[in-house]
Amino acid sequence: MPAFLIFSVFYIYPFFYTLFLSFFKGDAISYLEFVGFNNFKEILLYDKAWWRSMYNAGFITFWALTFQNILAFLLALGVDKAVRTQKFYRVVFFLLPILSEIIIGLLMRIFLLSDPGVLNHLLERLHLDFLKRDWLAPQSALLSCALVHCWKGFGWAFVIILAGLQSIPEELYEAARVDGANAFQSFLKITLPLMIPVFTLVVILTILGTMQAFAMILALTRGTGGLTEVPVMRIYNHLRTGQTCYACSEGVVLGLILVIVAFGMLKFSKFARQKYGL
Amino acid sequence: MVYKVKKLVLLIIVHTFLMSVALSCIFPLLWMVNVSFKNNYEFKKDYGLQLPKRFDFKNYVRVFKEAKIGVYFLNSVFYTFVTVLSIVFISSLAAYGFSRLEFKGKNLIFYMFLAAMMIPLPAGFVPVYILLTKLKLVNRIGYILAMTNMGLSLSIYLLKTFFDQLPRDLEDAAKIDGCSKLGIWWNVALPLVKPALGVVVIFNSLNVWNEFVLASLMFTDENLMPLQVGLMEIYNKNVIDYTLIMSGLTLACIPIILIYLRTQKYIIKGITAGALVG
Numbered sequence: 001m002p003a004f005l006i007f008s009v010f011y012i013y014p015f016f017y018t019l020f021l022s023f024f025k026g027d028a029i030s031y032l033e034f035v036g037f038n039n040f041k042e043i044l045l046y047d048k049a050w051w052r053s054m055y056n057a058g059f060i061t062f063w064a065l066t067f068q069n070i071l072a073f074l075l076a077l078g079v080d081k082a083v084r085t086q087k088f089y090r091v092v093f094f095l096l097p098i099l100s101e102i103i104i105g106l107l108m109r110i111f112l113l114s115d116p117g118v119l120n121h122l123l124e125r126l127h128l129d130f131l132k133r134d135w136l137a138p139q140s141a142l143l144s145c146a147l148v149h150c151w152k153g154f155g156w157a158f159v160i161i162l163a164g165l166q167s168i169p170e171e172l173y174e175a176a177r178v179d180g181a182n183a184f185q186s187f188l189k190i191t192l193p194l195m196i197p198v199f200t201l202v203v204i205l206t207i208l209g210t211m212q213a214f215a216m217i218l219a220l221t222r223g224t225g226g227l228t229e230v231p232v233m234r235i236y237n238h239l240r241t242g243q244t245c246y247a248c249s250e251g252v253v254l255g256l257i258l259v260i261v262a263f264g265m266l267k268f269s270k271f272a273r274q275k276y277g278l
Numbered sequence: 279m280v281y282k283v284k285k286l287v288l289l290i291i292v293h294t295f296l297m298s299v300a301l302s303c304i305f306p307l308l309w310m311v312n313v314s315f316k317n318n319y320e321f322k323k324d325y326g327l328q329l330p331k332r333f334d335f336k337n338y339v340r341v342f343k344e345a346k347i348g349v350y351f352l353n354s355v356f357y358t359f360v361t362v363l364s365i366v367f368i369s370s371l372a373a374y375g376f377s378r379l380e381f382k383g384k385n386l387i388f389y390m391f392l393a394a395m396m397i398p399l400p401a402g403f404v405p406v407y408i409l410l411t412k413l414k415l416v417n418r419i420g421y422i423l424a425m426t427n428m429g430l431s432l433s434i435y436l437l438k439t440f441f442d443q444l445p446r447d448l449e450d451a452a453k454i455d456g457c458s459k460l461g462i463w464w465n466v467a468l469p470l471v472k473p474a475l476g477v478v479v480i481f482n483s484l485n486v487w488n489e490f491v492l493a494s495l496m497f498t499d500e501n502l503m504p505l506q507v508g509l510m511e512i513y514n515k516n517v518i519d520y521t522l523i524m525s526g527l528t529l530a531c532i533p534i535i536l537i538y539l540r541t542q543k544y545i546i547k548g549i550t551a552g553a554l555v556g
Contacts, residue, residue: 017405017408017409018404018405021408071299074295075295075296075299078292078293078295078296079296081292085293085296089296089300090542090546091539091542092300092303092304093299093300093303094538094542094545094546095303095304095307095535095538096303098484098488098534098538098545099488099531099534099535100487100488100490100506100530100534101488101490102488102490102506102509102510103506103509103527103530103531106509106510106513106523106527107306107307107310107524107527108306110520110523110524111306111309115518116321116322116325116326116520117325118309118325118326118327121325121327122325122327151302155303159546159550160550163550214491215490215491215506218510219510219513232491235404236403236491236495239403239404239407239495240495244404244408247404248404248405251404
């Protein structure tokens with residue numbers, strides 16, 4: 001089976017090569033100059049646009065964590081009870097995550113653009129005039145990105161949470177009912193504690209996924225001159241314009257931040273579980 | 279009696295909530311199809327909210343003639359087909375090897391694959407792109423190799439867990455009948471893991487079909503572009519021709535939705551499996 005060896009080389013070599021390149025300057029093909037830690041210094045201390053893009057991604061992640069995941073949890077709770085129509089809802093909710101980011105991005109761009117103004121027209125008809133705005137204009141473009149991202153992503157969180165809910169054995173609920181617990185009590189004492197591992201998973205995957213989201217935003221707003229630019233978009237643009245090494249350094253910085261956040265979350269959830277004896 | 283009424287009210291509330299969210303998923307897609315049958319004048323007048331008076335396929339004809347969507351479409355089919363075929367071949371062999379053969383460093387290599395799956399490598403496309411440029415593989419072959427590589431680790435992991443569960447007696451019987459190791463793999467083991475192979479095929483097909491970043495970096499020649507890049511291209515060339523773009527988007531959605539409706543069970547299984555590993 002020499003197949004693995006070839007392909008593990010395909011994995012491992014690029015990984016270390018990125019690390020290596022991140023200490024250089026140039027496009028890695030015709031020009032290369034060693035600059036030590038300068039790239040990292042530049043990114044972390046002086047590159048305002050980079051931090052702006054991190055802020056944007058963080059903003060979208062915040063919405064995804066709260067709005068998208070709470071919505072997904074509520075939906076999963078509802079669907080878990082609605083036995084007969086469960087399949088229908090699962091199929092419908094998961095439709096958006098499987099469509100490509102480009103399709104969703106372009107579709108929503110035309111839906112939101114103020115020139116035909118389809119969404120604004122709809123809001124007017126529903127007598128929700130106060131919600132009307134120029135969705136893709138600089139001041140609200142970031143919010144639109146976050147909302148479209150949540151809209152596309154909630155089905156994915158929903159499927160995982162639903163799978164978690166259904167893995168809770170029915171006997172536990174029956175035992176609780178026999179002991180005289182009402183629905184709310186058994187939700188609080190059985191469902192929530194047993195779902196904590198699933199929540200941790202969904203939170204970590206949401207953070208990792210959303211911080212790296214990119215194609216949808218490119219299609220939806222193409223960065224709005226930096227106002228909705230996300231880190232991966234910067235990396236992509238630097239790679240296109242020949243600043244390959246700088247792109248590598250940015251990739252390393254983002255990767256390190258994400259690894260730290262993910263491990264932090266894991267540690268925190270372990271700590272919390274031990275403390276409360278769950 | 280009171281209990282029953284209470285339950286009914288609760289049920290109605292839950293279903294209203296679920297239905298309204300489901301509607302928000304489906305409505306934009308229906309709107310997209312609807313707009314694709316209109317011309318731009320009609321679209322501006324009724325925001326694409328009224329059903330077209332007659333089904334006008336002019337946009338579809340134009341998107342084929344002027345925007346080359348046929349070429350993009352066939353490219354995508356080609357990339358997806360070849361990539362998935364090679365992923366299935368390599369990953370099933372490798373997974374079988376991990377499951378059945380004993381060799382030095384087996385666990386180490388397997389954990390390397392797992393790590394490759396779990397470590398978030400944001401902008402993993404950067405090193406891959408540089409590598410392909412250096413190898414002078416910025417073409418179809420390079421793209422297929424890179425995409426194959428991306429799908430491997432999850433596929434190997436999935437198949438290995440399935441191979442591990444197969445009873446060894448069957449294989450021993452085949453061995454006694456004089457079957458070679460590869461013969462057992464092909465004749466005995468593979469047919470038994472068909473469900474897992476289904477997950478691998480569908481999951482990877484969607485991934486390749488929806489991939490955008492690497493393809494957009496690699497292909498500047500229109501005749502090589504896959505669908506996702508092609509859609510951006512169509513958009514950039516016909517920015518205000520909304521109905522034309524909508525027909526392109528509709529065409530890009532149709533195959534995915536059809537495949538999804540037929541195989542949603544496998545897809546959801548793949549997503550949950552992928553998530554639970556990480």
